[in-house]
Amino acid sequence: MTDPLLQAQIDGATAYEALFVPALFQPWAPRVATAAKIQPGQRVLDIACGTGVLAREVALRVGSQGYVAGLDPDPGMLTVARRLAPDIDWQAGTAESLPFPDQSFDVVVSQFGLMFFTDRQQALREMLRVLVPGGRLAIAVWDSLDNTPAYAAEVAMLERIAGPQAANALRAPFVLGDTGVLTGLFDHLGYQGLTLSTESDLARFPSVRAMVEADIRGWLPIMGVILPEAQIAQLLGEAEQVFAPYTGEDGAVTFDSPAHIVTATRP
Protein backbone atom coordinates (compact mmCIF):
# COMPACT_ATOMS: atom_id res chain seq x y z
CA MET A 1 0.00 0.00 0.00
CA THR A 2 1.26 3.49 -0.85
CA ASP A 3 2.28 5.64 2.12
CA PRO A 4 -0.43 8.33 2.73
CA LEU A 5 2.05 11.25 2.44
CA LEU A 6 3.41 9.92 -0.87
CA GLN A 7 -0.17 9.36 -2.09
CA ALA A 8 -1.02 12.99 -1.26
CA GLN A 9 2.10 14.12 -3.16
CA ILE A 10 1.13 11.95 -6.14
CA ASP A 11 -2.43 13.38 -6.06
CA GLY A 12 -1.00 16.91 -5.94
CA ALA A 13 1.34 16.19 -8.87
CA THR A 14 -1.48 14.56 -10.86
CA ALA A 15 -3.59 17.70 -10.42
CA TYR A 16 -0.57 19.88 -11.29
CA GLU A 17 -0.05 17.94 -14.55
CA ALA A 18 -3.78 18.06 -15.44
CA LEU A 19 -4.41 21.74 -14.77
CA PHE A 20 -1.30 23.89 -14.28
CA VAL A 21 0.88 22.28 -16.97
CA PRO A 22 -1.47 22.89 -19.94
CA ALA A 23 -2.55 26.30 -18.62
CA LEU A 24 0.86 27.76 -17.75
CA PHE A 25 3.92 25.58 -18.31
CA GLN A 26 3.49 23.59 -21.53
CA PRO A 27 3.89 26.60 -23.88
CA TRP A 28 7.33 27.37 -22.45
CA ALA A 29 8.93 23.95 -22.93
CA PRO A 30 9.60 24.36 -26.71
CA ARG A 31 10.82 27.93 -26.12
CA VAL A 32 13.32 26.89 -23.44
CA ALA A 33 14.46 23.88 -25.49
CA THR A 34 15.01 26.18 -28.49
CA ALA A 35 16.90 28.75 -26.37
CA ALA A 36 19.09 25.87 -25.14
CA LYS A 37 19.84 24.92 -28.79
CA ILE A 38 19.28 21.23 -28.03
CA GLN A 39 20.84 18.97 -30.68
CA PRO A 40 20.31 15.26 -31.42
CA GLY A 41 22.55 13.00 -29.35
CA GLN A 42 23.17 15.47 -26.49
CA ARG A 43 23.11 14.72 -22.74
CA VAL A 44 20.64 17.10 -21.09
CA LEU A 45 19.60 17.69 -17.46
CA ASP A 46 16.21 19.29 -16.57
CA ILE A 47 16.39 20.70 -13.02
CA ALA A 48 13.15 21.19 -11.02
CA CYS A 49 11.54 19.02 -13.67
CA GLY A 50 8.18 18.70 -11.88
CA THR A 51 6.05 16.26 -13.87
CA GLY A 52 8.53 16.53 -16.72
CA VAL A 53 6.97 18.70 -19.42
CA LEU A 54 10.33 20.23 -20.42
CA ALA A 55 12.29 16.96 -20.14
CA ARG A 56 9.77 15.30 -22.49
CA GLU A 57 10.22 18.09 -25.05
CA VAL A 58 14.02 17.76 -24.75
CA ALA A 59 13.81 13.96 -25.17
CA LEU A 60 12.07 14.44 -28.53
CA ARG A 61 14.90 16.73 -29.63
CA VAL A 62 17.91 14.67 -28.49
CA GLY A 63 16.43 11.51 -30.04
CA SER A 64 17.39 7.92 -29.35
CA GLN A 65 21.14 8.64 -29.29
CA GLY A 66 20.71 11.29 -26.57
CA TYR A 67 20.27 11.03 -22.81
CA VAL A 68 17.85 13.05 -20.66
CA ALA A 69 17.76 13.25 -16.86
CA GLY A 70 15.06 15.03 -14.86
CA LEU A 71 15.69 16.08 -11.24
CA ASP A 72 13.18 17.18 -8.59
CA PRO A 73 12.93 16.81 -4.80
CA ASP A 74 9.17 15.99 -4.86
CA PRO A 75 8.52 12.22 -5.06
CA GLY A 76 4.94 12.80 -6.24
CA MET A 77 6.15 14.87 -9.20
CA LEU A 78 8.70 12.17 -10.07
CA THR A 79 6.10 9.38 -9.85
CA VAL A 80 3.84 11.16 -12.35
CA ALA A 81 6.85 12.06 -14.56
CA ARG A 82 7.98 8.41 -14.62
CA ARG A 83 4.49 7.20 -15.59
CA LEU A 84 4.36 9.67 -18.49
CA ALA A 85 7.89 9.04 -19.82
CA PRO A 86 9.52 5.89 -18.41
CA ASP A 87 12.61 6.20 -20.66
CA ILE A 88 13.81 9.45 -19.07
CA ASP A 89 16.22 9.08 -16.12
CA TRP A 90 14.15 10.63 -13.27
CA GLN A 91 16.18 11.36 -10.15
CA ALA A 92 15.32 12.70 -6.70
CA GLY A 93 17.47 15.58 -5.47
CA THR A 94 17.86 19.31 -5.14
CA ALA A 95 19.42 21.87 -7.44
CA GLU A 96 21.81 22.95 -4.68
CA SER A 97 23.44 19.50 -4.52
CA LEU A 98 23.20 17.77 -7.90
CA PRO A 99 23.71 14.00 -7.75
CA PHE A 100 25.82 13.96 -10.93
CA PRO A 101 29.58 13.98 -11.62
CA ASP A 102 31.44 17.06 -12.90
CA GLN A 103 31.08 17.78 -16.63
CA SER A 104 28.41 15.17 -17.27
CA PHE A 105 25.95 17.22 -19.38
CA ASP A 106 26.11 19.13 -22.68
CA VAL A 107 23.07 21.21 -21.69
CA VAL A 108 21.27 22.11 -18.45
CA VAL A 109 17.71 23.48 -18.58
CA SER A 110 15.24 24.54 -15.90
CA GLN A 111 11.88 26.25 -16.15
CA PHE A 112 10.04 28.00 -13.31
CA GLY A 113 12.08 26.46 -10.50
CA LEU A 114 14.90 28.92 -9.70
CA MET A 115 12.66 31.21 -7.61
CA PHE A 116 11.93 28.34 -5.18
CA PHE A 117 15.52 27.22 -4.57
CA THR A 118 16.75 27.91 -1.04
CA ASP A 119 20.22 28.91 -2.34
CA ARG A 120 19.96 30.13 -5.93
CA GLN A 121 23.64 30.92 -6.43
CA GLN A 122 24.69 27.53 -5.08
CA ALA A 123 22.27 25.99 -7.60
CA LEU A 124 23.82 28.02 -10.43
CA ARG A 125 27.31 26.91 -9.29
CA GLU A 126 26.15 23.29 -9.37
CA MET A 127 24.73 23.72 -12.89
CA LEU A 128 28.11 25.09 -14.03
CA ARG A 129 29.93 22.17 -12.38
CA VAL A 130 27.94 19.49 -14.23
CA LEU A 131 28.22 21.22 -17.63
CA VAL A 132 31.03 20.30 -20.01
CA PRO A 133 33.26 23.17 -21.22
CA GLY A 134 31.26 24.90 -23.96
CA GLY A 135 28.05 23.47 -22.45
CA ARG A 136 24.90 25.59 -22.45
CA LEU A 137 22.40 26.64 -19.77
CA ALA A 138 18.82 27.89 -20.37
CA ILE A 139 16.57 28.94 -17.47
CA ALA A 140 13.04 30.41 -17.51
CA VAL A 141 11.44 32.39 -14.67
CA TRP A 142 8.21 34.40 -14.57
CA ASP A 143 8.33 38.15 -15.17
CA SER A 144 7.24 40.39 -12.27
CA LEU A 145 3.73 40.47 -10.84
CA ASP A 146 3.41 44.06 -12.11
CA ASN A 147 3.74 42.68 -15.65
CA THR A 148 1.21 39.89 -14.99
CA PRO A 149 -1.97 41.84 -14.12
CA ALA A 150 -4.33 38.86 -13.81
CA TYR A 151 -2.21 37.33 -11.05
CA ALA A 152 -1.68 40.79 -9.51
CA ALA A 153 -5.49 41.07 -9.24
CA GLU A 154 -5.71 37.63 -7.62
CA VAL A 155 -2.93 38.52 -5.15
CA ALA A 156 -4.79 41.73 -4.20
CA MET A 157 -7.99 39.73 -3.64
CA LEU A 158 -6.12 37.22 -1.45
CA GLU A 159 -4.51 40.02 0.55
CA ARG A 160 -7.93 41.62 1.15
CA ILE A 161 -9.83 38.47 2.07
CA ALA A 162 -7.24 36.00 3.41
CA GLY A 163 -4.34 38.21 4.55
CA PRO A 164 -0.65 38.71 3.73
CA GLN A 165 0.53 35.12 4.20
CA ALA A 166 -1.85 33.83 1.54
CA ALA A 167 -1.02 36.76 -0.77
CA ASN A 168 2.73 36.21 -0.35
CA ALA A 169 2.33 32.54 -1.27
CA LEU A 170 0.99 33.63 -4.66
CA ARG A 171 3.64 36.37 -5.02
CA ALA A 172 6.45 33.81 -4.65
CA PRO A 173 6.56 32.59 -8.29
CA PHE A 174 7.15 36.17 -9.48
CA VAL A 175 10.04 37.20 -7.19
CA LEU A 176 12.71 36.96 -9.90
CA GLY A 177 10.87 39.24 -12.31
CA ASP A 178 13.37 42.09 -11.83
CA THR A 179 15.92 41.52 -14.62
CA GLY A 180 18.73 43.22 -12.66
CA VAL A 181 18.21 40.88 -9.70
CA LEU A 182 17.96 37.88 -12.03
CA THR A 183 21.11 38.54 -14.06
CA GLY A 184 22.92 39.64 -10.87
CA LEU A 185 22.64 36.07 -9.58
CA PHE A 186 25.14 35.02 -12.27
CA ASP A 187 27.79 37.61 -11.27
CA HIS A 188 31.23 36.17 -10.55
CA LEU A 189 30.14 32.54 -10.93
CA GLY A 190 32.18 31.90 -14.09
CA TYR A 191 29.49 31.76 -16.80
CA GLN A 192 30.05 33.58 -20.08
CA GLY A 193 27.85 35.02 -22.83
CA LEU A 194 24.84 35.72 -20.60
CA THR A 195 21.67 36.67 -22.55
CA LEU A 196 18.18 37.50 -21.30
CA SER A 197 15.04 37.66 -23.42
CA THR A 198 11.58 38.52 -22.15
CA GLU A 199 8.84 36.71 -24.04
CA SER A 200 5.08 36.66 -23.70
CA ASP A 201 2.64 33.81 -23.90
CA LEU A 202 -1.03 33.37 -23.10
CA ALA A 203 -2.04 31.43 -20.01
CA ARG A 204 -5.43 29.76 -20.37
CA PHE A 205 -7.57 28.16 -17.66
CA PRO A 206 -10.95 26.56 -18.50
CA SER A 207 -12.83 28.72 -15.95
CA VAL A 208 -12.38 31.25 -13.14
CA ARG A 209 -13.28 28.58 -10.63
CA ALA A 210 -10.72 26.13 -12.05
CA MET A 211 -7.95 28.73 -11.87
CA VAL A 212 -8.72 30.04 -8.39
CA GLU A 213 -9.33 26.59 -6.90
CA ALA A 214 -6.05 25.38 -8.41
CA ASP A 215 -4.24 28.27 -6.75
CA ILE A 216 -6.03 28.01 -3.41
CA ARG A 217 -6.25 24.22 -3.06
CA GLY A 218 -3.24 23.25 -5.20
CA TRP A 219 -0.61 25.98 -4.82
CA LEU A 220 -1.16 27.64 -1.43
CA PRO A 221 -0.86 24.35 0.56
CA ILE A 222 2.52 23.71 -1.14
CA MET A 223 3.57 27.10 0.30
CA GLY A 224 2.21 26.10 3.74
CA VAL A 225 -1.07 28.07 3.57
CA ILE A 226 -4.36 26.20 4.12
CA LEU A 227 -7.43 28.44 4.10
CA PRO A 228 -10.72 27.74 5.89
CA GLU A 229 -13.59 26.59 3.64
CA ALA A 230 -15.66 29.72 4.43
CA GLN A 231 -12.83 31.93 3.14
CA ILE A 232 -12.40 29.75 0.04
CA ALA A 233 -16.13 30.16 -0.70
CA GLN A 234 -15.83 33.95 -0.34
CA LEU A 235 -12.77 34.03 -2.63
CA LEU A 236 -14.51 31.91 -5.28
CA GLY A 237 -17.54 34.20 -5.10
CA GLU A 238 -15.53 37.40 -5.58
CA ALA A 239 -13.16 35.91 -8.18
CA GLU A 240 -15.79 36.04 -10.94
CA GLN A 241 -15.74 39.83 -10.75
CA VAL A 242 -11.96 40.10 -10.26
CA PHE A 243 -11.31 38.01 -13.38
CA ALA A 244 -14.12 39.47 -15.50
CA PRO A 245 -11.62 41.41 -17.69
CA TYR A 246 -9.90 38.12 -18.58
CA THR A 247 -12.98 35.90 -18.98
CA GLY A 248 -14.30 35.05 -22.45
CA GLU A 249 -17.83 34.11 -23.52
CA ASP A 250 -16.97 30.42 -23.10
CA GLY A 251 -16.00 31.10 -19.48
CA ALA A 252 -12.27 30.46 -20.07
CA VAL A 253 -9.74 32.76 -18.40
CA THR A 254 -6.98 33.97 -20.71
CA PHE A 255 -4.20 36.42 -19.89
CA ASP A 256 -0.61 37.40 -20.70
CA SER A 257 2.00 35.64 -18.58
CA PRO A 258 5.42 36.90 -19.66
CA ALA A 259 8.64 35.18 -18.65
CA HIS A 260 12.39 35.77 -18.86
CA ILE A 261 14.65 33.20 -20.50
CA VAL A 262 18.32 33.44 -19.48
CA THR A 263 21.03 31.59 -21.38
CA ALA A 264 24.74 31.29 -20.65
CA THR A 265 27.63 28.95 -21.41
CA ARG A 266 30.43 27.32 -19.46
CA PRO A 267 33.77 28.62 -20.82
Ligand SMILES: C[S@@+](CC[C@H](N)C(=O)[O-])C[C@H]1O[C@@H](n2cnc3c(N)ncnc32)[C@H](O)[C@@H]1O
Ligand atom coordinates in the same frame (compact mmCIF):
# COMPACT_ATOMS: atom_id res chain seq x y z
C1 LIG B 1 6.43 25.43 -10.62
S1 LIG B 1 7.16 23.85 -10.58
C2 LIG B 1 7.89 23.76 -12.20
C3 LIG B 1 8.01 22.34 -12.67
C4 LIG B 1 8.40 22.11 -14.13
N1 LIG B 1 9.69 22.66 -14.44
C5 LIG B 1 7.35 22.61 -15.08
O1 LIG B 1 7.65 23.45 -15.94
O2 LIG B 1 6.18 22.17 -14.97
C6 LIG B 1 8.56 24.09 -9.53
C7 LIG B 1 9.32 22.81 -9.20
O3 LIG B 1 10.50 23.15 -8.45
C8 LIG B 1 10.78 22.06 -7.61
N2 LIG B 1 11.74 22.50 -6.59
C9 LIG B 1 11.50 23.21 -5.46
N3 LIG B 1 12.65 23.38 -4.77
C10 LIG B 1 13.63 22.77 -5.48
C11 LIG B 1 15.05 22.61 -5.29
N4 LIG B 1 15.68 23.12 -4.23
N5 LIG B 1 15.75 21.93 -6.22
C12 LIG B 1 15.13 21.43 -7.32
N6 LIG B 1 13.80 21.56 -7.55
C13 LIG B 1 13.06 22.21 -6.64
C14 LIG B 1 9.40 21.68 -7.07
O4 LIG B 1 9.39 20.39 -6.50
C15 LIG B 1 8.56 21.81 -8.33
O5 LIG B 1 8.45 20.57 -9.00
